[in-house]
């Protein structure tokens with residue numbers, strides 16, 4: 001075996017050294033042992049030198065040959081002649097006291113030869129030599145000013161080099177050189193320790209400053225309480241006098257500073273679900289609520305009980321009862337503070353991808369239909385036909401007004417007094433026949449207008465370009481959480497809405513009527529307005545072709561299961577797992593909201609951005625999640641209840657936590673759009689459907705069957721129905737947008753949804769394989785040590801993983817000796833005090 005080490009002199013070229021003769025492991029062990037024993041022998045001799053060196057001096061000064069051969073010469077060093085000789089050589093003539101490092105060097109070389117793997121062996125050797133030289137210089141420098149006996153602490157090397165240095169750059173110059181070289185050794189040789197020291201010092205000062213403020217605050221609070229109590233018990237006339245007494249007395253004693261009142265946000269109150277054993281574990285260990293309660297119900301008279309005082313004495317200096325309590329309170333505050341020390345600046349979720357560019361408008365095309373506008377003749381003709389047809393049925397009208405839309409023109413009529421509205425409504429088909437046009441829709445009356453509307457399709461419908469809608473002021477200036485620009489209304493107004501308010505969408509339409517274009521319009525408008533950190537899509541596409549176009553933006557905008565290969569889900573089994581995983585995500589988001597005492601994702605994220613929520617407690621910035629299911633019918637047919645249930649659950653609950661669903665189907669029959677689904681999707685979009693029954697299924701009213709197709713749609717929400725011409729966005733445009741996004745830097749991977757283990761898999765997972773280290777093991781270990789909380793649920797929440805996996809990680813942490821065993825309702829004990837010790841364990845832990 002040929003091993004190479006760094007050449008110590010140049011540090012650049014590598015000189016081979018051969019352990020060929022050590023090929024036999026037995027030889028290696030023996031030689032290694034010799035080195036180690038010799039290092040111990042040397043250590044004993046060096047130590048002995050300090051006791052016997054003076055006496056031995058005259059003996060070893062004799063000629064070496066005589067010293068070695070004459071057995072009558074007896075030296076006092078425990079290593080006898082050789083020991084005395086080597087100690088004198090190393091300490092006095094070479095490097096002084098720092099020669100002790102040679103013992104260490106020999107020992108680790110011995111270990112290495114014996115076959116023990118020593119981490120960073122080369123670095124250790126180099127650092128040892130550098131330290132030998134540096135310590136020798138330091139001692140040489142110090143002892144140029146101090147008298148020495150028979151020992152030169154810096155050795156001849158230290159003495160002579162310093163002597164020369166002092167003459168060359170002076171004592172002060174030498175001093176600075178030593179300091180600088182020491183810092184360099186620390187920095188290059190002990191980089192981790194150096195950085196740790198710097199951060200520790202910084203943290204220490206930051207903590208002290210804040211602690212001082214909080215201590216003063218706590219004292220002030222206690223004082224105020226005492227005053228209050230006094231006010232209750234003392235006679236009014238004595239009160240003022242007493243207060244003054246307390247003020248001066250206590251202030252002198254406690255050195256009170258006036259500080260602003262505590263803000264609740266600094267210590268967010270956490271609530272825990274006591275039904276979850278892990279949560280109660282956590283509660284026992286670090287329940288901020290409990291700490292709060294302790295602070296607020298703090299009563300100076302409580303601890304008159306000597307038993308309680310004893311309890312407190314463990315961590316306080318028992319001066320007076322008041323002092324005991326104040327110190328306990330201050331300690332609790334300190335504990336809180338260490339957990340809550342966070343930077344002052346607001347958290348910027350977009351910072352990870354701060355160079356992200358939103359897609360420019362130029363990627364969209366202008367689908368101009370040129371001269372295809374409604375002509376005056378067409379208007380006049382339609383107007384006359386309507387009047388004549390109605391007259392034919394003895395319906396007189398007093399006024400008619402036309403509003404030209406992109407696909408249809410709305411003729412609003414005001415019937416003569418006494419004409420029943422239902423009569424006109426019943427003539428719908430006759431009027432359609434007279435106008436010889438498909439897609440006539442009569443709105444009787446137009447809500448709020450007091451008129452009757454007749455929508456007549458234009459001979460040359462206009463294509464509404466997505467570009468114009470996205471460019472519209474209404475969309476650009478919208479402040480919606482999830483802004484969607486969908487098309488133009490009958491009066492040519494851009495139609496926009498906030499998906500977050502819908503909160504879910506059901507989209508139906510017969511094949512080829514514009515459903516896919518509609519979905520693309522919704523998705524692209526979101527892509528135009530949202531940063532990747534704010535929005536994630538979960539895309540389900542059983543048809544495998546409709547949404548695949550978005551696969552390239554996986555690392556920017558898509559979310560998927562941790563083990564999924566494709567971000568666009570096409571497999572029905574995966575859909576079930578994904579929907580259930582979304583339910584877990586929903587539940588964990590609810591937990592977070594509950595802990596943060598907010599009602600919805602908007603408030604939660606606002607609080608998080610203001611750094612009022614501590615990421616160490618599992619808090620994280622929550623992106624909105626939009627689930628798009630294209631062809632829901634396929635799913636229901638194959639997976640039935642398995643998909644219906646989670647969809648219904650998400651639809652019922654997910655609004656507050658920012659999960660929204662858009663499900664589309666071309667078969668709006670009642671066995672697909674079931675009562676449960678319908679009840680939970682109040683907002684619905686219908687493209688043209690085949691029959692009135694279909695229209696009723698989707699909209700609860702007829703009308704969708706009378707649409708003219710090609711993006712003509714009815715949107716029903718809040719019991720209001722709007723006819724909108726969907727904006728047209730062509731596949732090449734979507735391609736350009738996704739490519740523009742995909743070409744930019746994204747996250748390392750798609751947004752990971754929590755792992756979902758189905759019940760059937762659960763059965764198997766009983767025998768957890770502890771032999772394979774979980775990929776999250778190290779990160780979880782750091783989390784546990786940093787927060788000093790060993791609970792499964794915090795791991796589950798922090799990494800958005802399933803309970804089983806989090807449990808397996810906790811078991812592995814226990815096996816590695818990082819957390820203690822399961823203790824029922826109590827939290828597991830964290831056995832490692834700090835990250836530094838942890839890193840050491842992580843290097844050595846083996847599975």
Ligand SMILES: Nc1ncnc2c1ncn2[C@@H]1O[C@H](COP(=O)(O)OP(=O)(O)OP(=O)(O)O)[C@@H](O)[C@H]1O
Pocket residue numbers: 463464509510511512513514515516517518666710711712725726727728729
């Ligand atoms: N908003 C629109 N404006 C103009 N033309 C449109 C619009 N929407 C759709 N079309 C036309 O209709 C065609 C079919 O649209 P689309 O692919 O969206 O139908 P679909 O309902 O998704 O059909 P399928 O269910 O079979 O996928 C498009 O290729 C386009 O020519």
